[in-house]
Amino acid sequence: MSEKTTALVTGANKGIGYEIAAGLGALGLRVGVGARDEQRREDAVEKLRAAGVDAFGVPLDVSDDASVAAAAASLDRLDVLVNNAGITGGTPQDPTTVDLDLLRTVLETNVFGVIRTTNALLPLLRRSPAPRIVNLSSSVGSLARQVAGQAGPVAIGYSPSKTYLNAVTLQYVRELEGTNIKINLACPGYVATDLNGHRGHRTPQEGAATAIRLATLPDDGPTGGFFDDAGPIPW
Template identity: 70%
Template sequence: MSEQTTALVTGANKGIGYEIAIGLGALGWRVGVGVRNDVRREEAVEKLRAAGVDAFGVALDVTSDASVAAAVGQFERLDVLVNNAGITGGMAQEPGNTDLDVVRDAIETNVLGVIRVTDAFLPLLRASASPRIVNISSSVGSLTLQSQGTDATGPIAMAYPTSKTFLNAVTVQYAKALAGTNILINLGCPGFVATDLNGFRGHRTPAQGAAIGVQLATLPDDGPSGGYYDDNGPVPW
């Protein structure tokens, strides 16, 4: 592109989202740091700029129509959208003792938030020469892995894993709708990363987890769309 590539990363003030911003900034891209908390957003922008990233803050609550609409107004162009913001809903999620409000909250952020943000920014993405959408998912969203009972699926939980399966299904629908356009949309699985979402129990660093997000954000024009990937390649659905 002749002009500076611009990306938006939601939930970019910490963890995987922050490291994705670092990775995209290292390419010389301008990176919008989408965060709902004013203080955390500005702290992240300051830290990213100190690391050499051309970062700017974007006040963004993915659960709010008004907030997302206002965020769109901050952009004249957008080339890459990374939907990273997410919540776990906590660990008390076993079937038979389900708090439906916890499930609703996870879906509102992890699924409806992605739809809300993606739909709002699609007009700008359509105007880009090489637009990319990356939805950060998880191996726990894989029905294949869940049904096989592998170690990749974590504890039994009604909110987080099911919200990621829902997100995977939503992403497939976007890929079908965008087929034949220049917009590539894919799911990235960071692996079990040590973040505050899991009490820092993960065995991977945020930088390692961010690698798949950066990879999918920088796919060539003939790259895949509608895929589900981690560092090792395709993840089973």
């Protein structure tokens, strides 16, 4: 069994997920690169190792029960779980014309995938001396910002999926109260990635910063919070 602090980042073969893996690796953690595509996963691991990161690949499709179970069985230790994998579902996403199958697809990855992965890995996390869970959310999931007209374009699949994820995270916080597991939500900001056609104004490295901080919180750090680089985000 590895004695080195170990993290798993889902959707880590590119973009924000890759930079979270790189940042955690630079801090000395052993990092699992969770990704569906074998070649992209292997390429990411090779690139991370070339940069000095103790990285290894984890075949993982968060929308598939068998894949998640196999990923959990492949690990002998886990201290940090970063649920980064997510999809937008594409456009348009107008409430009056949306295809319900699009909603189901988005929720399967962005919400059910987080629950599926977290539950499969909780037994390992419970054995860690300082377990941390970080769920990648978005300011578009903030109801307060939506009411204020500050939450981006109409997107009935993606935006509510992040609101749902926020609520789900708080349910975990309530159940895990009294344990040493800290679980928080990170908003990366509007990052230029494949997810948005590289329209964002922030770099993936900038977008990874909050998740890295929350993944390495000290024992007196917060739990049950929703943060971006500037601090807490209104719910």
